[in-house]
Amino acid sequence: MIRDFELAFIKLHILYHASKIEVFGIGLMEELARHGYSIGPGVLYPTLAKMEKAALLECEARTVAGKRRKYYRITSTGSLLLQEMKSKIKELHQEVMDE
Numbered sequence: 001m002i003r004d005f006e007l008a009f010i011k012l013h014i015l016y017h018a019s020k021i022e023v024f025g026i027g028l029m030e031e032l033a034r035h036g037y038s039i040g041p042g043v044l045y046p047t048l049a050k051m052e053k054a055a056l057l058e059c060e061a062r063t064v065a066g067k068r069r070k071y072y073r074i075t076s077t078g079s080l081l082l083q084e085m086k087s088k089i090k091e092l093h094q095e096v097m098d099e
């Protein structure tokens, strides 16, 4: 059950970072580890694929320094969802933390 909650937070991190800069798998795993989420490629890559399929992210494969990588950036649909989630996060934060 804790994984369900964590996955929602992980998706929000991905959406947020993809709104700032192009992201890719390894970079996201490192970033998420910094925040205390341990996520391996077996969970991350299917999550990215799902988010791409839901048109929240768009993907471009490029070869950089001999490495083939998929780079993801947010779409306009993803941006709208992020805005909506931001107000929900704020509202939730106010209720849960205001004690």
Ligand SMILES: [Zn+2]
Residues within 6 Å of the ligand: 013, 017, 031, 032, 035
């Ligand atoms: Zn983050």
